[in-house]
Amino acid sequence: MSKKKYTIADIAAMAGISKGTVDRVIHKRGKVSKKAHEKITRILKEIDYQPNLVARNLKKNKTYTLYVLLPDPAKDPYWAPCLEGITAASDEFQAFGVMIDTAFFDPSSIKSFNSKCRQVLKNKPDGVVFVPLFYQEALAFAGDCERNDITLATFNSYLQEGQASSFIGQDLHQSGRIAGKLLHQLLGGDRKMAVIHVDEAFQNAIHMQEKEKGFRDYYGGLNDGSEVVTHTLPHKDIRNAGKSMQHFFKAHPDVSGLFVTTSKGYLLEGALPGTHAHIPVVGYDLITQNIDALKSGTLDFLIHQNPRQQAYLGVSYLSEYFAFDKQIPDRKLLPIDIINSENYIHYLQ
């Protein structure tokens, strides 16, 4: 597994050529005769030369600045774990000259997002990790970054891959399928299921739709007479939730399982009519209210989107790209963790 390490000086000696020329070959800086070029290339291949990243790094001695742009955790606790991920990555790469700044935008305000984008651009960072919550605006920002030679990584929401841009997140369609499977496991087949959309923010619409599609895809594949209906809660106000759900169950008394496509599952606590008080529910995200609902039995399973890890990886990818010339994966899909009241603890923090 291990093998001898060669330095540029070693290679130069082997080739009977100065290390300056070796370096020129390695970095394709030209001004090398093809005779020398061939000789050195052959040796490099032969010994599978791996440059000493430590030395390279020291010589470069550049500090890189990264900006992380994400929704304000104070406005939506879903984002709070991201801070830990960012801090962890920051601690790890600080010693390698990567400096990380953070900016929060209001997830309900495009204006706030645009303003923070301008702030980030003004600081001319080497890389930006951000959550493209608002599609059009995010696209524009990505364009700005590209024009300014800023390397990008996005997480949580899909924007686009390619060039200087990477995506870290989850397969939402599949996570909908998983919710379907879980309810199927709990209830058996030939049932009527409901997809409940609870969110006031339009920018989550695509997420919710993808999840619903996956869910319906799973139940469609069963071909056992199962049925899926959809209900959208107009407001996240808890009193409205109760009324709305009672209304819904009057129209669909035979629904025997719920899939809540957002992190608002906890709103069902006390909002379900007595007839359906103990109906199985699958929801999303390990926010404290949901964990309480998991413990109390209102929610049966949560699907964990691992925001901490998403942010951590986004920062890590860019840091390693700048510090160690590592390639950034175009797309990284995280595992879709299934959480119940007994295993949630390991996914916190």
Add this chain to the structure above:
Amino acid sequence: MSKKKYTIADIAAMAGISKGTVDRVIHKRGKVSKKAHEKITRILKEIDYQPNLVARNLKKNKTYTLYVLLPDPAKDPYWAPCLEGITAASDEFQAFGVMIDTAFFDPSSIKSFNSKCRQVLKNKPDGVVFVPLFYQEALAFAGDCERNDITLATFNSYLQEGQASSFIGQDLHQSGRIAGKLLHQLLGGDRKMAVIHVDEAFQNAIHMQEKEKGFRDYYGGLNDGSEVVTHTLPHKDIRNAGKSMQHFFKAHPDVSGLFVTTSKGYLLEGALPGTHAHIPVVGYDLITQNIDALKSGTLDFLIHQNPRQQAYLGVSYLSEYFAFDKQIPDRKLLPIDIINSENYIHYLQ
């Protein structure tokens, strides 16, 4: 978040003293007047000096050797993912002068383990990552390592923490509870459950017992008349499994859920009598046979012990310890992943 970086030369200039003296203070090498010592200490604290790890590393320019000692994946496929984890860590830290060798022992042979231990010691590595499958022998080996100033990390099985030794694994008791919760979710309360131990290897006994305890702990806490019985399959031979299970169900026809405490859950495929063919089963580990059983419906849930990540972290911890003077955590408990037929794919590889 980011802050200015100071070098030893900076500090020396600030204190009006040469960098040699600054270095002596930093490393407590003595031979410094208390006047100079105070002055430098104050400045160090003031600016929160963080040495440039890159430069430090380059100067040291030492290559560290690690040995990973684990059961042969050819004898038990459970261990195969560890190799990927080791390779990933190896690729990552090779550039920082960490070389990794691997040795396999036969998980059914203490002699093989001892022989490999001797081989490892003969190579005098700086650190060893190993699976302490055989408790007494592992303890002896750990002692040998300590005497030879070899830093240790263990994974999968618990040995002991402290001094130069770290443990990476899972909370087995809790994973038993999780299995209990899953079956409870699938079946509801007031049921009779069975713990099935399927393994020929005595060294897994402690693992199996811990899981059973957790499982019983969960069902005991329900206080709803639930009952748990235990059944041990003497051999892993599939024909015996069928006979043994038929026997078992004759004695306990009212058992409505199974918890298999090892990775041998797939052996139940076709081994359950018609009366109990579709009884819910929770098992362990993402080996291919189990995934097939998950797809076919013989198994409902698997608990993932993440051997890949365990090995990866073991190697990473030691590598970072040697390369970057990072502290090794005494104990790292990994999340206990719940797997069904829809989300297993993300946990492979």
Add this chain to the structure above:
DNA sequence: CAACAAAGTGTGGTCGATAACATTTTTTTC
């Protein structure tokens, strides 16, 4: 108060990669 020991301090080479600059070799031009 020499002479010497001990304590404190400063200097410069090293790790390996990098690139600016200096030097040598080859090619082109009249």
Add this chain to the structure above:
DNA sequence: GAAAAAAATGTTATCGACCACACTTTGTTG
């Protein structure tokens, strides 16, 4: 074939931490 231009190659300082060694200051002894 000599001068000039172009191409190829060699040399060396640098990044920051580290430490052996050289050096200077202080303290001690006869």
